[in-house]
Amino acid sequence: MSDPAAASAPDPRDGGSSRPAPRYGQYATPEEQRARIREPAPWQAAAAEPAVVPAPAAGVPAAPAAATAPKVRPVDRIVTFALLAYGLVNVLTSVPAFLDYGAYAETMLGLLGVDATLSDPGAGHGWAIAAALVLIVGWCATAVVSLWNLRRGRLTWWIPLVAGVVFTFAAGILMVVPLMGDPVVWQAVVDSAGGAR
Numbered sequence: 001m002s003d004p005a006a007a008s009a010p011d012p013r014d015g016g017s018s019r020p021a022p023r024y025g026q027y028a029t030p031e032e033q034r035a036r037i038r039e040p041a042p043w044q045a046a047a048a049e050p051a052v053v054p055a056p057a058a059g060v061p062a063a064p065a066a067a068t069a070p071k072v073r074p075v076d077r078i079v080t081f082a083l084l085a086y087g088l089v090n091v092l093t094s095v096p097a098f099l100d101y102g103a104y105a106e107t108m109l110g111l112l113g114v115d116a117t118l119s120d121p122g123a124g125h126g127w128a129i130a131a132a133l134v135l136i137v138g139w140c141a142t143a144v145v146s147l148w149n150l151r152r153g154r155l156t157w158w159i160p161l162v163a164g165v166v167f168t169f170a171a172g173i174l175m176v177v178p179l180m181g182d183p184v185v186w187q188a189v190v191d192s193a194g195g196a197r
Helices: 030-036 042-048 074-099 101-112 121-151 158-181 183-195
Strands: none
Touching: 074 101, 074 121, 074 158, 101 121, 101 158, 101 183, 121 158, 158 183
16 A cells, blocks of 8 residues: 555645655645536435435426335324224214203103103203314314324324213213202112112
């Protein structure tokens, strides 16, 4: 390769000092290095050249790069849409039942085994509207968040499942408030619980 004696020989460029001769451009300034490089090395040329991407046709969106493409999970997608469909059917069947609060109250009291009727069936109508709105808004928010996560390639099946439990529980609480607020019904519930012992 090179002679070690030549490497320590004085360099006429620096005034004859005894410092070793520069090797591989280690003492050269960046400007001197650029001036001496005539052609980049093959590995530098490949890194320096931008990839040529053909322009998309008018009206056709460019395909995203493979590195940014979301991960596709077909089972997650199927389960998410099945849960969203089930939730939509639940909302569509529950809202009309909620809005007829008198019939809903009779059904609930019959399931509880309580022989009573509401003293004011119209008092529960506002609570029924609130419960229906909770279900509708909850389903819409769940669908938006689920679709947003699916587009980003995230695991999504749990979102409609958890949201279904949360919003159904919230709507159920809103529907039971008028039943427990009616003194006649509350006394009948307490009497039936005391008789069951």
